[in-house]
Amino acid sequence: MGLREGSERDMAVGVETQGIMKTFGAVRALDGVSVSIRPGELFFLLGPSGCGKTTLLRCLAGFHTPDEGRIFFGTQDVTDLPPHARNTGMMFQSYALWPHMTLAENVAFGLEMRKRPRAEIRARVAAALELVHLADRAKARPNLLSGGQQQRVALARALVVEPQCLLLDEPLSNLDAKLRLEMREEIRRICKAAGTTAVYVTHDQKEALSIADRIAVMRDGRIEQIGTPEEIYRHPATRFVAGFIGEGHFLTGRIESVSETEGVQVATRIGLFQARRAPGGIRTGEEVTVCLRPETLRFGVPPHAGMNRMRGRYRASVYLGEMARHEIDLGPEDGPCEVLTAFQLNPSGGTDRTGDPAEVWVAPDEVIVTRG
8 A cells, every 4th residue: 555545545635825814923924825736736935034934834734823814725724723633744844753763663653643554554654665765774763864864754754644735844954055956856756756735945946946836935924926936037026036036137227118029128227128028017117127147148249239238348257167157347447337247158268357348148038027
């Protein structure tokens, strides 16, 4: 008997919040949060410290009760249910494995508390350990495992009870940088293989972009934008989202023209930019923000005249192996400078060009325009 087998198992369900409000003293941690998470989706709550993402996760778990709003697992209203009645699995930053128990005993603990038959416990524990590629270590103690292996045991323990929803609170934060990279793909593989709806909290943008099906970017207790990783990165809805996800150079501008086929033209302090995409309902004369991503800037002369062309001088360069990071001063020699960052992939022939003339351009499809 494996995970998600048998007629009595609860299949993955969608999760929905409707207008969730939560206040702690004078601090409003959640301010009318509404979100709909699809069954079997790996959904990320992403944002800076204090944005409300962990509070929302704890509301889903039942550790906090909202002041206002409702929470649904599938069609069931779970807003007022205690944590043990919600059939969720929780994985915290600390894996909290019992050192005196074997891996199999650690994983079996939740099933034993539910008083499942011993034959079923053995089968489900074996399936869970197989899922996380630790079946051959079932009799080992946690102190003999690496950090990544301990994390996988904690994940197996959360999944073995076959929760309707798996909740993960920054599970990679205790791992070193190299191991975090290795475990990103492993987390996604395990969650998808189990077929469980998962809600994952992090402040690490790369972690979210590399694992999530969809991401909710939060700020000051509200959701700024929900979308796929590509949507969030390439088409941020606000300046905050553009600045929080990835790197960019920001310019305040004003809409000069709007065309259904050509997009918009934006006048900025360093020149006129053509952008293929702009927020809906944008009008001539409206103030906007232009974001230029370092990796979208191309070196040399653009293939078409007037294609968002910028001239300046190399101010500094750093060789990083797979790429070089250049700072380009677009300002006049005796005037205020505008320093633009551009990435050069697979650099060769030396990268120290300090003082040399520089010319870069960006395609209209790569120019990000946001309100605010």
